[in-house]
Amino acid sequence: xxxxxxxxxxxxxxxxxxxxxxxxxxxxxxxxxxxxxxxxxxxxxxxxxxxxxxxxxxxxxxxxxxxxxxxxxxxxxxxxxxxxxxxxxxxxxxxxxxxxxxxxxxxxxxxxxxxxxxxxxxxxxxxxxxxxxxxxxxxxxxxxxxxxxxxxxxxxxxxxxxxxxxxxxxxxxxxxxxxxxxxxxxxxxxxxxxxxxxxxxxxxxxxxxxxxxxxxx
Numbered sequence: 616x617x618x619x620x621x622x623x624x625x626x627x628x629x630x631x632x633x634x635x636x637x638x639x640x641x642x643x644x645x646x647x648x649x650x651x652x653x654x655x656x657x658x659x660x661x662x663x664x665x666x667x668x669x670x671x672x673x674x675x676x677x678x679x680x681x682x683x684x685x686x687x688x689x690x691x692x693x694x695x696x697x698x699x700x701x702x703x704x705x706x707x708x709x710x711x712x713x714x715x716x717x718x719x720x721x722x723x724x725x726x727x728x729x730x731x732x733x734x735x736x737x738x739x740x741x742x743x744x745x746x747x748x749x750x751x752x753x754x755x756x757x758x759x760x761x762x763x764x765x766x767x768x769x770x771x772x773x774x775x776x777x778x779x780x781x782x783x784x785x786x787x788x789x790x791x792x793x794x795x796x797x798x799x800x801x802x803x804x805x806x807x808x809x810x811x812x813x814x815x816x817x818x819x820x821x822x823x824x825x826x827x828x829x830x831x832x
Contacts, residue, residue, distance in 0.1 A: 646709075648685035650694070653708045655683045657701040672700035726757060738764070753827045760785070760812065760820040767812045774828025776806040783820030786813040796822070 658668050665683075669676045673696055681687040682697075689697070698705045726741035741757040752774075760783070769788075778787065780796045787794050790808040794800075795816070804810065806826060 644685070647682075647688050650689060650708050651683045651685040653710065654679075654697055654701070657703055657707075658683075661701065668697075668700055672696045738762070750830050751827060752830045753825065756824045756826070758820075758822055758824055760815055761818060763815055763818065769809045770806070770811050771809050772806050772826070772828070774806050774826055776804055776810070776827075777823075777825045778802040779823040781821040781823065783815075784817035785815050785820050787811070788813040 658665070663671070665676050665679050668674075669679055672679075674682075674693060678687070678689075678693075682689050682693070694705060694708060698708060721743050726743045727745075728739065728741055739759040739761075741759070743755040743757055744753075746753060778796065778801060780798050780800045782798055784795070784797050787796050787802060787810070789802070789804045789810045793813050794802055796802060806828075
């Protein structure tokens with residue numbers, strides 16, 4: 616019987632060998648991925664192949680592939696060579712890592728209750744997220760209509776709106792047209808036209824409404 620003389624490997628080390636993304640330093644891995652993404656974008660923008668960028672920068676094609684995939688950490692001299700070959704500042708390769716990225720997490724039932732113009736009893740507007748940065752504003756709402764009403768407010772505002780029906784049934788007006796919405800149906804429209812519920816056909820009604828528009832500077 617031949618004994619296995621290979622050194623024992625822990626399960627963790629095996630996982631790291633099998634999965635190159637199982638990094639022990641998440642922050643460093645994010646930086647590598649940001650640099651790789653920037654290199655790939657600039658190379659694509661210049662219309663260069665990996666081989667052409669390899670020749671221009673003096674870096675092997677294999678190393679460039681690893682850099683773009685975020686699977687290796689390039690040295691400062693490599694980053695400088697890439698910036699020169701791509702004709703961009705060194706700092707531009709780090710920009711994706713340094714930029715502010717917003718995220719909003721809202722637990723079920725804890726969205727901000729909004730009183731919109733014309734809001735009535737049994738009509739609830741719940742704001743699910745808000746991004747304070749960027750030129751584009753996106754406002755996702757969970758809207759619940761639980762009581763009958765014969766008169767509804769007409770909304771009209773800049774931007775685009777997307778509706779996804781979750782529960783119930785209603786007729787929804789957009790301009791001169793009326794759409795019958797049931798669970799799973801969607802409606803995407805220019806919200807500068809008059810719009811809003813026309814008839815509540817089956818209560819309770821719940822739908823997601825996502826409004827997007829340019830931020831005023």
